[in-house]
Amino acid sequence: MKIDKNTINKIARLSRIKLDDKESEDYIKDLNSILDWVEQLNEVNTENVEPLSNISSSILPKREDVSKDTNSSEEILENAPDKLEGFFAVPKVVE
């Protein structure tokens, strides 16, 4: 797999990151060298091997269904750039 200009633009758009031409070139180079390196794994035969989701052998810890009163509005909104009437206020989403 090769990263080209189109791919890098798409990744940048999906990540909401703005890149200028110079940055795009740099990232194309970086990402391609990372991919080349990872591609060495293709030498291993993985036919009929299920993908591994996690390398840890421990078991997913679970909690009981107990709710804690958070009364969080003040704390949660503290870092919000804009808030109104107890809500986060964001630029109008037209949909």
Added chain:
Amino acid sequence: MNNLIKGEKYDWEIVIGLEIHAQVKSNSKLFSSSSTKFGSSPNSQVSLVDAAMPGMLPVINKYCVEQAVKTGIGLNAKINNYSVFDRKNYFYADLPQGYQISQYKYPIVGEGKVTIDFKDGTSKDIRIVRLHLEQDAGKSLHDQNPSKTYVDLNRSGVALMEIVSEPDIRTPDEAGMYISKIRSILMYLDTCDGNMQEGSLRADVNISVRKPGDEYGTRCEIKNLNSIKFIKQAINYEAKRQIEILESGGSIEQNTMLFNTSTGKTRPMRNKEEAHDYRYFPDPDLLPLEISKEEIGKIKSSIPELPDELKNKFIETYKLSNYDASVLTAEKQTSDYFNETINSDSELKNHAKIVVNWITSELFSLLNKNNQDLNNSPVSPENLGQLVKLISTNEISGKIAKDVLEDMFSSGKTARQIVDEKGLQQVTDQGEIAKVIDEVIAENPKMVEQYLAGKDKLLGFFVGQAMKLTKGKANPKMLNDILKQKLNKKN
């Protein structure tokens, strides 16, 4: 059954699949301990996990996992011992993580099926592809401020079960019946409160059209419908839209649509070019979810009687039709009410059909008219049982019984009290009825002439006159029989 709809040029078949989102009825969220209570003040039930503060880690709610398994069993589905949580990546203001924790390749529940029952006694299986657990997003409010969208994160992180059907549904009615059936199963299991108005149960609908026998057409997905009425409307509109395009030589563009509930129309969502690049990958914050056979067995043994089992029991015990039994078992409160009514008097078992009719048509329509619910019906099951007994023993006629029920509904009196107080017992005395009929015949010689000349419809007129004279209390069958006899004798 003909399920085709007519276009200008051809007959078309609609192909429908549903993705139902059912909120798990739990105290706390799927990966945090915040409360799930509906209608609290904005952002008051948001933990640092729900707000996606850096460094916070999700810890799964055991109860939510059990409810998903329970629901899977209720959908006759395969429970997977091993499932994985993935990140579904997209940007939206009410999704603070920038991704939704969901399940993609390895869902907790696999293939299953539910059965829907038609009025004509036939039924149909709708196959389920999967059920998976996922987080709900926050809520955006677009109409509170002219220049801002408001975001409330109380719903952020609440557990949802997404139930995906195969495209086995063919008509808007079937879609309605399917979601009703799912809702009914969820409510019997008590895994979701089924409240569509509050958004606890909502659906995305996939629709395509084709000529019968053809391959599936290109589909469009209508997002976020929260009533059965809207689902049917949206399907009808969208199917017509697609047929018009195809018949005028165009082709369908695969699209995500929104349904406008006030105009009844669908339109494509914006930002569609990025809509389908979710870049799923296993969430590194969560280990795979493993459930042992023993745990599944334990959950299985806790499952109550489900609508289909109850339906079969009703059919067998009371010789009810498939359709009657399915109406009775659609909601738990209805089947409970029926059970209490029919068990209130040993005689009623032989009149189950009458009991069903009085619950599902007469009582339901009174409840509807008064905006009330069966749970707090002013007419108790015992009292309804008493009324049915008065009908089945011919003590009062069905017509009078309707008035009696209305009286019971508003006054809270028993059927017996009302019948005794108002003297509503049916007249079953042959002589008395004959006397009234003689009177009617004597008073309407012209009508009798016309009747005898072949105007059969006039029979109803005579019946009506005689009923009026007996204040509706004459036994209708006897009245009819004697009337015919007397009139024909004149011939």
